[in-house]
Amino acid sequence: MRHCDYIELSFRPNVELVSMVRRFVSDFYSRLLHDEDTISRVALATHELLENAVKYSTDRESRIRVDFVSDSLVVRTWNQATTDKLVQLKQAFAEMAAEPDPVVHYYGLMVRNARLTDGSGLGLARIRAEADMTLDLDIDGDVACIKAVTNLAEVSS
């Protein structure tokens, strides 16, 4: 039963542990899915989302959950963030919504952010364009929840 299979971690990691979680998620879903492409895409989303959550968490705590919802595999991260960071996140999602083509948006950010010295500003766009996943943002108080979803409708488990 797909809907019973999930991972949830709530912890105070440092960024050096993000790769460990990515590998764990990849190994976990390798046992459940026979689709290396999906596993690779979900692993990429896991790394990018969790790295952001860890980097910007104001209380150092981050939470990640990866699970099956209907015919989708969903990666969600939660972290407390500053008001400024929440505003930046809202802006980033508004920009994504304004450009329906994920690849056009991604390449545009590559050009615009090439000379950035603080962060890449590419993580979310990379998930959308390279991992072919849809993204949503939900803000509850000072907690940001980012959700990345890929459809499994055509994948046999």
Added chain:
Amino acid sequence: MKTIDIPPVTGPGFAADAELDDRAVRVELRGTADIPAKNRLDEFITRLHRQAVLAGVSQVNVDFMKLDFMNSSCLKTMVSWIMDVRELPAASQYRICFRSNRDILWQRRSLNALKCFADAIVTIEA
């Protein structure tokens, strides 16, 4: 014979080295290029670009065969490097050829993105 002076990157999780081979520079990246590796990768690529221009090479071959993962911050380092090459006078520009590992699936998508970003400079060898 020209040589290049690029100290290898060593350390936990990530390594890189480069050597001059005739008219090309051969580069190998290994391990995981993520936040802990970011500063070391930046310094390595900055020095690599400077040395490649000084040596007047026509191509830099970058081997990703043992690169397990690259996060978006380190991918942006590659984007910035490609921009640096693109901004050189035409006579000084060199090509960047990435050798990918077919079994590491993110590489195909990320390297295709780099190629589409700068088709005149980037080639991919699978």
